[in-house]
Amino acid sequence: MTTRLDLLQGTLDLLILRTLVAEPRHGWAISERIQELSRDVLRVNQGSLYPALHRLEQQGWIESEWAVSELGRRARYYQLTTAGKKQLEREREMWTQFSAAVGRVMRLA
Amino acid sequence: MTLRAWLSRVKAVVSRSRAEGELDDELSFHIAMQSHKHREAGMDAAAAEARARLEFGNVELVKEDARDVRGVRPLEDAVQDVRYALRSLARAPAFALSVIATIGIGVGITSSAFTVLDAYLLRPFDVRDPGALFSVNWMDREGRYHDLTRADVDALRHANGAVADVMTFRTVRQRLGAAVAAGDAVSVNAFDMLGVHPAIGRMFRPDDAALPVVVLSHDAWTTRFGSDSSILGRRVPLWGSAFVVIGVARPGYTGLFKKPRDFWVPFAAADAVDPTRGSAARRDDAETSVVARLASGVTASQARAAIGAVLQASTANRSDGARAIRVSLESRESPIASSVRAYAQFMPLVASFGLILLLACANVANVLLARGMERRRELGIRLALGAARARLVRQLVTESIVLMLPAAAVGFGLAWFIVTAGTRAVFATLPADLAPFVRSVPLEADWRVVVFALLSTIGSAVVCGLAPSLRATRLSVVEATRGTFGESGQQRTRRGALVIGQVAASSLLLITATILLREASRLSRTETGLRTSDVVSVEPQPRFRSAVRSALEANRTVDAVASSSILPLDMKFPSMHVMTGDSVGGEVVYDRVSANYFDVLKIAIVAGRPFDPADEQAHASSVIITEATARRLWPGTSPIGRSIRVRTPPTAGAPDSASRDREVRVVGIARDVVVGSVADGKGASLLYFPNSRELEGCCFLARVRGDPDAAKRALDADLDRTVPGGVERIDRLETLVAGSIYPFRAAYFVAAILGIIALALTAVGVYGVVAYLIGQRTREIGIRIALGALTSDVLLLTMRQAFRQATVGALIGCALAVLLARVISANLPGVPAFDGVAFVTASISVVAACLVAAFVPSRRASAIDPTAALRHD
Numbered sequence: 001m002t003t004r005l006d007l008l009q010g011t012l013d014l015l016i017l018r019t020l021v022a023e024p025r026h027g028w029a030i031s032e033r034i035q036e037l038s039r040d041v042l043r044v045n046q047g048s049l050y051p052a053l054h055r056l057e058q059q060g061w062i063e064s065e066w067a068v069s070e071l072g073r074r075a076r077y078y079q080l081t082t083a084g085k086k087q088l089e090r091e092r093e094m095w096t097q098f099s100a101a102v103g104r105v106m107r108l109a
Numbered sequence: 110m111t112l113r114a115w116l117s118r119v120k121a122v123v124s125r126s127r128a129e130g131e132l133d134d135e136l137s138f139h140i141a142m143q144s145h146k147h148r149e150a151g152m153d154a155a156a157a158e159a160r161a162r163l164e165f166g167n168v169e170l171v172k173e174d175a176r177d178v179r180g181v182r183p184l185e186d187a188v189q190d191v192r193y194a195l196r197s198l199a200r201a202p203a204f205a206l207s208v209i210a211t212i213g214i215g216v217g218i219t220s221s222a223f224t225v226l227d228a229y230l231l232r233p234f235d236v237r238d239p240g241a242l243f244s245v246n247w248m249d250r251e252g253r254y255h256d257l258t259r260a261d262v263d264a265l266r267h268a269n270g271a272v273a274d275v276m277t278f279r280t281v282r283q284r285l286g287a288a289v290a291a292g293d294a295v296s297v298n299a300f301d302m303l304g305v306h307p308a309i310g311r312m313f314r315p316d317d318a319a320l321p322v323v324v325l326s327h328d329a330w331t332t333r334f335g336s337d338s339s340i341l342g343r344r345v346p347l348w349g350s351a352f353v354v355i356g357v358a359r360p361g362y363t364g365l366f367k368k369p370r371d372f373w374v375p376f377a378a379a380d381a382v383d384p385t386r387g388s389a390a391r392r393d394d395a396e397t398s399v400v401a402r403l404a405s406g407v408t409a410s411q412a413r414a415a416i417g418a419v420l421q422a423s424t425a426n427r428s429d430g431a432r433a434i435r436v437s438l439e440s441r442e443s444p445i446a447s448s449v450r451a452y453a454q455f456m457p458l459v460a461s462f463g464l465i466l467l468l469a470c471a472n473v474a475n476v477l478l479a480r481g482m483e484r485r486r487e488l489g490i491r492l493a494l495g496a497a498r499a500r501l502v503r504q505l506v507t508e509s510i511v512l513m514l515p516a517a518a519v520g521f522g523l524a525w526f527i528v529t530a531g532t533r534a535v536f537a538t539l540p541a542d543l544a545p546f547v548r549s550v551p552l553e554a555d556w557r558v559v560v561f562a563l564l565s566t567i568g569s570a571v572v573c574g575l576a577p578s579l580r581a582t583r584l585s586v587v588e589a590t591r592g593t594f595g596e597s598g599q600q601r602t603r604r605g606a607l608v609i610g611q612v613a614a615s616s617l618l619l620i621t622a623t624i625l626l627r628e629a630s631r632l633s634r635t636e637t638g639l640r641t642s643d644v645v646s647v648e649p650q651p652r653f654r655s656a657v658r659s660a661l662e663a664n665r666t667v668d669a670v671a672s673s674s675i676l677p678l679d680m681k682f683p684s685m686h687v688m689t690g691d692s693v694g695g696e697v698v699y700d701r702v703s704a705n706y707f708d709v710l711k712i713a714i715v716a717g718r719p720f721d722p723a724d725e726q727a728h729a730s731s732v733i734i735t736e737a738t739a740r741r742l743w744p745g746t747s748p749i750g751r752s753i754r755v756r757t758p759p760t761a762g763a764p765d766s767a768s769r770d771r772e773v774r775v776v777g778i779a780r781d782v783v784v785g786s787v788a789d790g791k792g793a794s795l796l797y798f799p800n801s802r803e804l805e806g807c808c809f810l811a812r813v814r815g816d817p818d819a820a821k822r823a824l825d826a827d828l829d830r831t832v833p834g835g836v837e838r839i840d841r842l843e844t845l846v847a848g849s850i851y852p853f854r855a856a857y858f859v860a861a862i863l864g865i866i867a868l869a870l871t872a873v874g875v876y877g878v879v880a881y882l883i884g885q886r887t888r889e890i891g892i893r894i895a896l897g898a899l900t901s902d903v904l905l906l907t908m909r910q911a912f913r914q915a916t917v918g919a920l921i922g923c924a925l926a927v928l929l930a931r932v933i934s935a936n937l938p939g940v941p942a943f944d945g946v947a948f949v950t951a952s953i954s955v956v957a958a959c960l961v962a963a964f965v966p967s968r969r970a971s972a973i974d975p976t977a978a979l980r981h982d
Contacts, residue, residue: 027135028142046139046165050132051174058178066131069138071145076135 012044012052014095017080017088020062024079026069027053053078061087132172140165186500190507198512204480205512208473211870212516212569215469217523218866220554220562222462224528226455227561228552233442235361237304241273241403242365242441243412247420251430254437256396257420264419265401271415273404274302277376277397280366281383282837283347286333289838290371292323293364294379300324300358302402303365310341310356319377323352327360329371347374349650349835350382365400367444369551400441409438461621461863464614466569468867471611472874474573477509478604479881481581488582502578509574510567517559517566524562525554535855540847542840604878605914611874612918613925615867616955620926622864623947624933625857628940632850638782638791639677640711641842643817645824646676647809653835660831661811666820668812671709672800674701676808678845682784686756687796689742694753697738698784699796706797707733707779709812717749717777724776724799731799733777738794748775755796773798787849788939810842817841868955872962879911880966890970891978903971904964911963912956919952926951 019025019033030053031044056062061084069075080088140161147157165171176185198205233239245265246256257265257277265272276299281292293299300312308327323345325334334340344351352374363369376397403412413436420433440446481488488501532552536544649657661670675682688694704720706712715736724731732753739748752774784793813820821841828836883890890903926948934940 026138026142028139032146047167047171047174050136050139050171051178054175054178069142071141073138073141074134075138076131 011095012048013056014088014091015042015044016049016052016056016078017061017084017091020078020080020084021088024065024077026075026077028075030078056084060084132175136165136168136171186503187507190504191511193504194508194511197508204476208476208512209516209519211469211472211873212513212566212573213519213523214866214870215466215569216516216520216562216566217527218863219462219466219565220520220524220558221527221531222458223561224524224552224554224558226459227557229367229444230447230451230455231443232557234365234444236365238402238405239442240440241405241407242303243401243403243409243438244441245275245399245401245416246437247417247433248435248437249424249431250434255433257399258394258396258423260393261420261423262397262399264423265399265416270404271407271412273402274298275399275401276302277399279376279379279397281374281379283372284837285329285345285347285372288333290329290333291368292372292374293370294374294376294383296376299373303362305362306359307356308359309338310354312356312358313373313375317355317378318375319381320375321347321350321352321378321382322355322375323347324356324358324373325354326358326363326369326371326373328363328369330357333371347372348379348382349652352378363551365441401438409440413438461618461860464618465863465866465870466565468611468614468870468874470569470573471607472870472877473509473513473569474577475604475607475874475878475881477573477577478580478607479877481505481577482885485581492582498582501582502575505578505581506571506574509578510570513566513570513573516569517563520566521554521559521562524558528552528554538855539851540844542844543848543851605910608875608878608914609918609921611871612915612955612959613921615864615871616919616922616952617925617929618860618867619864619955620922620948620951621929621933622857622860623951624926624930624940624944625860627944627947628937629850629854629857631939632787632853635783635787635790635850637678637787637846638712638780639842640709640812641846643813643820644710644842645811645813645817645821646838646840646842646845647811647824647828647836648676648807648838649809649832650835650837653832656832657828657835658809660828660835661809661824664811664824664827666813666815666823668814669705669709670812671706671810672703672808673706673810674800674807676845677710677810677842678783678787678849679785682795685796687742688754688756690752691743693742695741697794697796699755699798701798701800703800706800706810709810710782712782713780714777715780716747717775719777720797720799730771730773731776732773733779733797734775735779735793735795736781737792738796739778741794748778751775787846788853788937790939817843864951868958871955872958875911875915875959876962876965879907879963880969882910883907883966883970886970887973887978890973891975894971894973895975895979900971903973904967907967907970908960908963911959911967915956915959915963918959919955922955923948923952 015034016030019030019037025033027049031046031049034042034044053062053064057064057078061081062078063081064076064078066074067077140158143164144154144157144161147160148154152160234242236242246254248254257275259277262275262277265275275296277296278299279294281294283290283292285292295313297313297315297318300306305312307324308330310324312324313322325340330336330340340354341356343354345354346352358373364373401412401416403409407415416438417433417436420436424431424433440448445451491501492498647657647661658670658672661667682698682700684696684698686694687697702720704722704725707714707719714733717733720731720733732755734742734748742748742753743751752772754770754772756770779797781791782795783789783791784795811824813824818841821839825836825839828839890906893903893906927943930940930944931942934942
């Protein structure tokens with residue numbers, strides 16, 4: 001079993017926004033997608049996922065819609081808004097700078 | 110937060126059940142997907158479901174967080190709390206009713222005080238922009254106050270734009286529709302300036318200035334003329350001349366003063382017929398009272414400066430001491446101009462009525478505290494389950510607000526009742542002859558009082574609810590889990606402090622009330638030193654004076670007629686500066702009386718002689734002084750035959766007239782009488798000068814035969830027939846005495862009622878606390894009884910504490926009352942600085958009431974059945 005990491009503070013929003021770039025997804029699919037792409041290293045805590053989704057919606061970066069899912073049940077699908085796309089760009093930029101900076105410190109210190 | 114965000118929140122609360130349903134759906138879908146995934150991986154359905162739930166964690170917690178994100182928590186919580194409160198109150202209706210009644214009484218009493226305060230101090234007059242209206246007068250360098258001359262008024266109207274308009278006025282009193290009426294002679298621009306329109310007819314026009322026309326107040330029209338619309342064009346007699354009624358002012362306007370006005374006449378028209386207004390009053394340099402409307406945007410201090418400049422210019426040619434030095438503006442926004450002093454004067458009213466509400470709050474806080482203790486188990490469980498303390502406190506405070514809201518309605522109803530019944534009681538208990546002279550500003554319990562009642566209720570709810578909820582939610586984990594909640598010593602102390610505070614406050618009120626009541630009864634027994642029972646005072650219109658005197662002398666019921674320049678017991682005695690040969694002196698009030706004055710009023714001349722007819726010659730230089738004056742001016746020696754130098758003050762309205770010194774000789778000493786208010790008692794210095802026929806004063810004093818009331822009525826009817834319109838006022842002196850005592854008696858009566866209510870509230874509070882404590886100690890008491898304690902032992906156990914608290918409270922109350930009594934006696938000369946009887950009786954009553962209140966539940970405690978008690982809890 002691989003080591004699992006808790007998400008760094010503030011990165012959850014970035015990851016959620018990123019997973020919604022391709023297509024609208026519901027909450028479960030978002031957490032599965034993050035887990036899958038991170039090869040099971042990143043686990044999304046449900047306790048923070050849903051509050052985060054509601055917060056992002058409140059801020060107008062994503063919007064939700066009820067639709068019938070693959071199980072034949074009604075599910076809430078989230079999709080990026082235009083403002084959300086811009087926000088994603090900003091957060092991606094900040095993340096790149098942040099990780100590069102941390103990397104430099106680790107290499108050179 | 111933007112309006113839209115708020116709207117969305119409100120919508121979220123309204124559609125709360127839908128949002129909650131969606132959240133449920135969303136989360137259960139997640140779990141369904143997860144368990145589906147586990148089934149795909151080969152687990153059986155039940156295990157997959159269980160695993161998915163486990164992985165998800167606490168669903169409720171996630172929901173709470175999600176709700177937090179939506180930002181509707183506070184609102185949702187409030188709705189939930191209100192529902193919860195309603196449910197829990199429905200379960201305890203007796204508790205709810207007692208709290209509502211207690212707070213209702215407190216709020217009602219406070220709101221009735223507010224109604225009075227509002228009517229006099231806070232509510233602006235119903236005229237256009239009342240905030241810009243100011244009375245204007247000015248002070249000269251010698252400290253004399255002046256009104257404005259006609260030239261000043263013109264100068265102000267045209268000066269530097271600070272003043273938009275100026276009206277002049279003069280208060281007058283006349284008979285109107287068979288009863289005395291108060292009115293104003295005003296400049297004809299007054300109603301335009303104030304924006305007051307007619308209900309019927311018209312108001313003054315510029316060309317009415319010198320015409321005998323009159324505008325009635327709506328109230329006078331209704332009560333004196335039966336709302337008769339044919340009143341327009343009718344002639345009514347004023348100053349013995351006919352004035353034509355041209356209009357009735359709209360309801361709600363009764364002038365700009367404390368005492369509502371019944372009619373208005375043009376200033377110049379009134380001057381033309383009013384005999385009290387000599388040619389001096391009509392001169393251009395005569396001064397009149399004015400009210401100015403400041404131009405929009407001009408502040409009072411800017412206006413003061415601008416008006417000051419005008420007045421300094423207009424007085425620049427006068428002698429040095431007569432020049433304007435300071436202008437004073439007094440707001441005419443409400444009946445009493447709001448100022449620090451005005452608020453200070455109302456403070457005793459506000460404080461004593463507010464104290465009643467505080468007492469009610471203390472009672473309720475105690476009950477809530479007890480209830481909170483009983484609910485500690487419930488609260489403990491909720492705390493243990495992770496409820497935030499702030500959330501519980503909020504819930505408990507919400508509960509107390511919900512609980513007390515109906516008290517606002519009760520309080521408002523009570524305030525309305527108190528104000529209505531109180532006004533009626535005042536008019537019912539007033540000496541009947543005085544009732545027409547007493548006017549109050551309209552006291553209305555309207556929306557302002559509703560708002561006040563609501564706010565004071567919510568305030569009380571928070572005050573009462575906060576402390577008990579903080580206390581009840583402060584639980585130790587041990588206690589909460591063990592399920593036993595003892596009361597710590599500190600808590601008991603606090604409850605004790607509450608009771609002691611209550612006892613102190615009610616002792617303070619009761620002691621003060623007793624002091625004032627004793628003063629009231631002393632006042633009603635006061636000897637005025639005057640024979641009042643069968644003497645009738647008659648104030649003639651000046652130009653009918655001799656006709657009235659002849660009519661009085663011809664009347665068969667009249668024994669003797671004296672005259673005086675001042676009505677006895679009037680507050681408005683003039684004063685002059687006197688100096689003896691030994692340079693002892695000071696300001697002394699004086700009166701001018703006829704030779705038989707002392708005989709008619711039965712004032713004994715203790716030394717020397719009374720005035721004789723020879724003294725009644727003009728410029729006679731004899732004076733009779735009172736005993737008090739003799740003691741003051743010639744301590745230890747006889748003043749008969751001595752002379753004093755008196756200085757008459759400059760004639761009012763003629764600032765340049767010189768003061769005149771005159772030498773007079775003391776011919777007699779008269780017994781002391783009450784001068785001015787009865788409350789001041791006897792013993793003020795007073796000089797009597799002889800009257801002359803030419804300088805006859807304001808009024809006649811007629812001693813009548815037979816039943817004085819009937820005689821007075823007969824005299825009134827006779828004078829009305831023989832000298833129609835010649836008499837301004839006719840009263841029995843007895844009535845005037847009663848009238849001068851009345852305000853004190855009324856105020857002291859109110860104080861007594863407040864004291865009794867305070868006492869009742871305190872007794873109820875003590876009862877509640879003792880009953881609660883006994884409930885808490887049931888088991889202990891049971892054990893004591895089982896071990897052989899006697900009824901008296903149990904009584905002593907519970908009563909001892911009540912006695913201790915009552916005594917401490919009463920002592921604190923006494924200490925506070927000593928301070929308060931000093932203040933009272935400094936303001937009301939008759940009241941002693943320390944009235945031992947009042948202190949002792951009032952504090953004994955308070956302690957006794959507390960003991961009785963404690964005794965009732967204590968008796969019950971001594972009847973506790975030990976077997977039942979030991980099974981208890």
